[in-house]
Amino acid sequence: MLQEESDLSLVIAQIVQKLKGSNLYAQLERQAWASLQRPEIKLESLKEDIKEFFKISGWEKKLQNAVYSELSVFPLPSHPAAPPEHLKEPLVYMRKAQGSWEKRILKSLNSMCTELSIPLARKRPVGEQKELLNKWNEMGTDEPDLSLFRPVYAPKDFLEVLINLRNPNYENGDSLSFRTHLGLIQVPLKVKDIPELKEFFVELGLTTGQLGIDDSTQVPPELFENEHVRIGQKVLAEQDSAAAQQYIRQGSPTALRAELWALILNISSQPEDILYYEQLKTNVIQHDLLVDSLIYKDVKLTASNDDYYFVFEDYLYQVLLCFSRDTSVLGHFAYNSASPPKSYIRGKLGLEEYAVFYPPNGVIPFHGFSMYVAPLCFLYHEPSKLYQIFREMYVRFFFRLHSISSHPSGIVSLCLLFETLLQTYLPQLFYHLREIGAQPLRISFKWMVRAFSGYLATDQLLLLWDRILGYNSLEILAARAYCQLL
Amino acid sequence: MAGKVKWVTDIEKSVLINNFEKRGWVQVTENEDWNFYWMSVQTIRNVFSVETGYRLSDDQIVNHFPNHYELTRKDLMVKNIKRYRKELEKEGSPLAEKDENGKYLYLDFVPVTYMLPADYNLFVEEFRKSPSSTWIMKPCGKAQGKGIFLINKLSQIKKWSRDSKTSSFVTQSTKEAYVISLYINNPLLIGGRKFDLRLYVLVSTYRPLRCYMYKLGFCRFCTVKYTPSTSELDNMFVHLTNVAIQKHGEDYNHIHGGKWTVNNLRLYLESTRGKEVTGKLFDEIHWIIVQSLKAVAPVMNNDKHCFECYGYDIIIDDKLKPWLIEVNASPSLTSSTANDRILKYNLINDTLNIAVPNGEIPDCKWNKSPPKEVLGNYEILYDEELAQGDGADRELRSRQGQSLGPRGGRSRDSGRTVLTTWK
Numbered sequence: 001m002l003q004e005e006s007d008l009s010l011v012i013a014q015i016v017q018k019l020k021g022s023n024l025y026a027q028l029e030r031q032a033w034a035s036l037q038r039p040e041i042k043l044e045s046l047k048e049d050i051k052e053f054f055k056i057s058g059w060e061k062k063l064q065n066a067v068y069s070e071l072s073v074f075p076l077p078s079h080p081a082a083p084p085e086h087l088k089e090p091l092v093y094m095r096k097a098q099g100s101w102e103k104r105i106l107k108s109l110n111s112m113c114t115e116l117s118i119p120l121a122r123k124r125p126v127g128e129q130k131e132l133l134n135k136w137n138e139m140g141t142d143e144p145d146l147s148l149f150r151p152v153y154a155p156k157d158f159l160e161v162l163i164n165l166r167n168p169n170y171e172n173g174d175s176l177s178f179r180t181h182l183g184l185i186q187v188p189l190k191v192k193d194i195p196e197l198k199e200f201f202v203e204l205g206l207t208t209g210q211l212g213i214d215d216s217t218q219v220p221p222e223l224f225e226n227e228h229v230r231i232g233q234k235v236l237a238e239q240d241s242a243a244a245q246q247y248i249r250q251g252s253p254t255a256l257r258a259e260l261w262a263l264i265l266n267i268s269s270q271p272e273d274i275l276y277y278e279q280l281k282t283n284v285i286q287h288d289l290l291v292d293s294l295i296y297k298d299v300k301l302t303a304s305n306d307d308y309y310f311v312f313e314d315y316l317y318q319v320l321l322c323f324s325r326d327t328s329v330l331g332h333f334a335y336n337s338a339s340p341p342k343s344y345i346r347g348k349l350g351l352e353e354y355a356v357f358y359p360p361n362g363v364i365p366f367h368g369f370s371m372y373v374a375p376l377c378f379l380y381h382e383p384s385k386l387y388q389i390f391r392e393m394y395v396r397f398f399f400r401l402h403s404i405s406s407h408p409s410g411i412v413s414l415c416l417l418f419e420t421l422l423q424t425y426l427p428q429l430f431y432h433l434r435e436i437g438a439q440p441l442r443i444s445f446k447w448m449v450r451a452f453s454g455y456l457a458t459d460q461l462l463l464l465w466d467r468i469l470g471y472n473s474l475e476i477l478a479a480r481a482y483c484q485l486l
Numbered sequence: 487m488a489g490k491v492k493w494v495t496d497i498e499k500s501v502l503i504n505n506f507e508k509r510g511w512v513q514v515t516e517n518e519d520w521n522f523y524w525m526s527v528q529t530i531r532n533v534f535s536v537e538t539g540y541r542l543s544d545d546q547i548v549n550h551f552p553n554h555y556e557l558t559r560k561d562l563m564v565k566n567i568k569r570y571r572k573e574l575e576k577e578g579s580p581l582a583e584k585d586e587n588g589k590y591l592y593l594d595f596v597p598v599t600y601m602l603p604a605d606y607n608l609f610v611e612e613f614r615k616s617p618s619s620t621w622i623m624k625p626c627g628k629a630q631g632k633g634i635f636l637i638n639k640l641s642q643i644k645k646w647s648r649d650s651k652t653s654s655f656v657t658q659s660t661k662e663a664y665v666i667s668l669y670i671n672n673p674l675l676i677g678g679r680k681f682d683l684r685l686y687v688l689v690s691t692y693r694p695l696r697c698y699m700y701k702l703g704f705c706r707f708c709t710v711k712y713t714p715s716t717s718e719l720d721n722m723f724v725h726l727t728n729v730a731i732q733k734h735g736e737d738y739n740h741i742h743g744g745k746w747t748v749n750n751l752r753l754y755l756e757s758t759r760g761k762e763v764t765g766k767l768f769d770e771i772h773w774i775i776v777q778s779l780k781a782v783a784p785v786m787n788n789d790k791h792c793f794e795c796y797g798y799d800i801i802i803d804d805k806l807k808p809w810l811i812e813v814n815a816s817p818s819l820t821s822s823t824a825n826d827r828i829l830k831y832n833l834i835n836d837t838l839n840i841a842v843p844n845g846e847i848p849d850c851k852w853n854k855s856p857p858k859e860v861l862g863n864y865e866i867l868y869d870e871e872l873a874q875g876d877g878a879d880r881e882l883r884s885r886q887g888q889s890l891g892p893r894g895g896r897s898r899d900s901g902r903t904v905l906t907t908w909k
Contacts, residue, residue: 137678138711254753255761307742307825308750311677311707377677379757459753 015070023272024066031059058239065241069266072245072472073335073396089337089405093167094412098337098404101161105364106341108152113290116148120290120343120358129285136281140304140313146297151367155449158366158402159184159442162412165404182434183419184441189406191417194425197479201471203249211251212463225253232256241266249470251463258379264469265392269385277384280322283360287325291359295320299370308458312377316370319387323394329361332395337405338362363399368446371453372398375461397474401449409474414448415441417478422485429485444481451477491847495524499819501830505838509845521847524549527816534787542791547841547848550815551692551794552787557778558796558815560665561626564599570781595774595810599667602646609666613640620669627663629814631728636669670809673712674802676754680712681705682727683748683800683808686817687775687867688837690793690854692783694870698840699772701863702829705746709738733822743823755806763806771800771808776868778810790850793841795833836862 019025032050035041041049054060089095113120124132135142163184170188192200204210209224219225228250235243236259244263252260262268284292299316303309309316323329333340340362342355373390380386400410407413419441422430433440447455451474452464467476491511495502502524506513514520525533525548532538534552542548556562571593574582583591600609602623613621623643625633637643646664673680686700706727726732732744755764775798797817801809819834821827839860842848855871866872 141710253761254756255764258757305739305741307746310739310742310744311679311746314678314711378754381758458750462757 011071011074015067015074018070019063019066022066023270024062028054028059028063031057061239065239065263065266068241084334087335088333088339089407091167091406093169094165094337094404094406097161097165099339101158101404102338102341105152109290109341109364112149112152118290118293122288124286124288128288132285136285136318138314139317140299142296144293144296146293146300149293149297151298151301152294152364154367155446156442158411158449159445162404162415165412181416181419182423182430183416184439185412185416185419187412187416189413189416191408191413191420192475194421197475200473201249201467201476201479203470204467209250211253211466212460229253229256232260236260236263239263245470245472247470248466252466254459254462257462257466261379261389261469262385265389265396267385267388267392269382269388273388274384277322277387280325280387281318283325284321289324289359291324291365292321294365295324295370298365298367302368302454303370303374306371306374306454309371309374309377309454312374315377315381315383315386316373318383319373319390320365320370322387323391324359324361324363324365326361326391327357329363329391329395330357332399333362336399336403337407337410338399338403363394366402368450368454371450375453375458375465378458378462396472397468398451400474401451411449414474414478415445417475418444418448418481421478421482425482426485440485444484447481447484448477452480489847491521491842491845492519493522493524494520496526496529497524497819501819501821501827501834504831505834509838511845521545522547522842527554530554534789542789542850544850545847547791547793547850549792549794549841551689551792552789553785554794554815556785557782557813559626560599560624560812561601561663563778563782563813564596564601564665566785567593567596567778567781570777592773593777595770595777595808597667597670597809597811599665602643602664602666604663606646610640620671621666622669623664623666624812625664629816630818631726634726636725637666670801670803672804674804674806675712676707676751678711679707679709680725680727681707681746682811683751683771683798683802684817685748685771685775685798685800686833687779687796687798688793688840688864689779689796690840691790692779692786692788694874695776695779695783696854696869696871697776697779697867698861698864699775699867700833700836701748701865702832703748704829705748705751706732707744707746708732709744740823743826745823745826759806767802767806767808772867774800774808774810778813779868793837795837832863836860836864840864 031054035050035053038053041053051060054063085095089098132139163186165185165187167187198205202208209228211225211228214223215221215225215228232247232253233256235247236256241263244260248260248264267273295317299313299320303316304313330340340357341364343358344355372394373386376386376390376393380389397409400407401414402411404410404412419430422440430440451468452461456464464476464480468474491509492514493506493511494514494516495506496516506522511522516523523529523546527550530548530550530552533540533542533548556566571582571590574593581592585591598612600606600612602609613619618638620636620638623635623637643666673682683703683705685703688698688700690696690698708725708727709732712725732738738744752764752768755767794815795817797814799811799814801811803809819830821830838845839862840856843852843856843860
């Protein structure tokens with residue numbers, strides 16, 4: 001009990017610390033001061049009265065949502081003496097693997113840079129700045145010569161790295177037994193089996209109504225859909241993040257989805273947020289980064305050719321170019337096994353005072369990266385809101401899909417979960433595919449890395465992402481990949 | 487009847503021919519005994535013309551109505567709709583209700599249009615009322631965006647002024663006739679781009695009116711960002727959505743062809759604007775299609791040998807109001823992308839299933855009531871017989887509880903739109 005209590009107080013202390021620096025804190029303070037004018041606030045019962053005021057005016061709810069948000073993202077409480085690396089990734093061999101993978105990526109980036117003699121970053125001349133500002137809403141029409149650029153890596157390169165992951169402390173033994181994992185991933189991580197998945201995803205059971213199934217044309221709406229929509233509207237009226245997260249496990253009605261996701265991710269477009277986005281836009285205008293070309297290339301190769309997303313090409317630039325320059329993203333590296341690449345001012349290699357993170361947000365885009373943003377364009381057409389939602393989705397979920405870690409939602413676990421499900425429940429199919437040289441993971445890997453974006457029709461995809469948000473886990477991707485092969 | 491259907495066509499498109507062949511039909515020439523002729527609009531003119539025409543026998547079916555141009559020529563369509571509205575107004579129908587500005591509440595779905603040179607003076611009067619407006623000039627008899635241009639100054643259309651001494655044409659032959667319509671300069675934009683809707687509507691008979699809507703319509707996007715700026719009035723890539731024009735643009739993409747399915751549009755609008763307004767929009771679109779068909783039904787030669795598949799072009803403005811731009815008698819059967827080819831193949835397939843029941847030699851005296859199973863991707867848009875059958879059923883679109891007002895007034899013009907595409 002004592003241990004639990006001290007864990008809890010540690011968590012509380014850390015959350016309070018985090019929130020103290022936030023905008024919400026400043027707003028609450030202002031609201032508290034302003035409330036002193038109100039007649040119902042009496043000096044004798046100041047604390048209770050202000051608390052009551054917060055409750056009625058909805059500010060308590062906002063605070064609740066913020067705390068809930070922190071809890072969702074916060075790594076599990078660990079030993080107070082644990083070093084920060086353990087927060088990122090507890091297993092040493094995983095950390096090492098991630099480290100060497102990062103070195104490879106950076107090397108590849110630097111060599112492209114040297115080959116093409118393009119600086120990693122440069123300040124744009126004023127003329128160019130003006131031009132870009134005019135073209136801001138139609139950057140898709142720009143036709144820079146991208147032929148010499150290639151994506152820094154593609155999902156299949158990453159897969160090769162994962163296949164070669166080994167735990168040096170684990171000895172498999174040479175003999176094959178029925179326990180031997182026949183898949184490509186050969187690390188001993190704990191993944192859920194079907195009974196555990198059933199328990200975890202209890203709301204997806206056959207007896208519970210689901211959108212995407214129970215709202216199809218043949219089913220009369222009175223049976224499920226109408227009630228579900230009504231509840232959704234209620235949840236939105238209450239502005240309760242936790243309730244929204246629970247609700248969305250059964251899928252979100254299309255008309256409510258944009259608001260529900262914003263509520264769950266605790267995004268509300270404040271003037272400060274819009275200002276922040278404008279600031280990022282200014283950074284884009286003033287400086288050109290090498291990764292910009294990588295982003296252009298990626299969009300042109302993927303989203304522009306997609307039946308659903310080609311329409312939103314220009315939004316993708318507006319989001320991704322700003323994303324690269326957003327240093328607030330660096331915060332997520334505290335719980336990401338990856339670390340932001342460092343670059344050094346010319347001639348000062350190795351000198352820490354001259355090191356900068358490159359790109360400023362520490363995230364080097366790979367082939368298909370823009371597809372994380374594309375589906376969101378169906379929900380949000382206001383650029384700063386779209387940006388916020390994407391950024392939050394990235395630092396909560398998407399980063400796990402391209403970094404090596406032991407986290408249950410990390411791509412390694414997802415791959416292992418997928419393969420284990422297949423091997424356990426469809427052994428004949430699995431074995432057959434192996435025999436003909438078509439390891440199933442090679443097919444499904446790209447689906448999972450992209451969270452199925454571009455591989456599913458948008459309405460199906462959004463229903464899938466509803467569940468990612470609802471269960472705060474990416475395991476649904478592995479389950480979905482498994483179902484695809486059924 | 488044991489014989490195989492004998493078909494002819496003068497449109498060499500694989501989506502047609504593959505469909506005929508897969509039914510085991512036999513190709514013949516037009517001089518032989520044929521049962522099914524998929525003809526171009528020129529040919530239908532000959533078949534039904536006074537000089538060169540001939541009688542069709544009971545086992546012959548063609549894919550156009552003799553005077554389809556009442557609907558498919560831009561000037562005649564507008565004429566017929568104006569006439570229809572006036573008639574409804576005269577008989578005091580609630581459908582013809584107007585608002586305080588004199589605009590029709592339920593029948594204002596065609597942009598203000600005038601014929602040139604006939605209505606030139608009327609047009610000038612209208613133009614002067616809002617001199618900063620833009621107008622679009624369209625030749626009556628052309629297609630694929632040919633000959634269309636935008637104007638914002640009277641001087642640009644001096645030629646069509648009846649009194650003009652520099653008028654270069656003296657006859658008013660139908661070939662040179664133009665219509666001029668108020669340009670919708672506030673189209674709904676998605677991703678900053680203008681688009682229009684192409685919907686396919688099959689009419690098997692006009693009296694009683696029986697029509698079907700193809701569920702898989704699509705949106706055609708311009709490749710260039712939309713701007714109402716006057717400097718770009720000449721840039722057809724900004725303004726005209728016809729694929730025939732867009733595919734020559736620099737940014738034309740051959741994978742998706744700048745097209746979206748109507749379902750995508752629906753998903754996008756529901757997600758960003760809400761379910762009610764989206765449902766209302768689609769209801770209105772169905773409404774205007776049905777009204778346009780009702781408008782021409784009285785003047786249409788309802789020859790029992792005929793059916794027709796129209797391509798409706800509709801633009802949505804930024805207030806989510808749909809506008810009928812035009813109706814095509816010969817919607818393009820060319821495929822610009824792989825998806826397109828599949829769509830058009832299926833379109834013809836479903837059309838043939840409805841028009842030529844069971845794929846057998848047709849008897850044009852049949853009741854033109856196909857069973858539900860053969861509809862494929864079509865849905866009943868309006869069935870006048872069914873509607874009159876339950877005249878007591880006044881509920882037109884009460885689902886949305888919309889403000890379109892009472893429309894079940896008389897059994898003649900009330901009808902039930904059976905469509906439930908928005909489910």
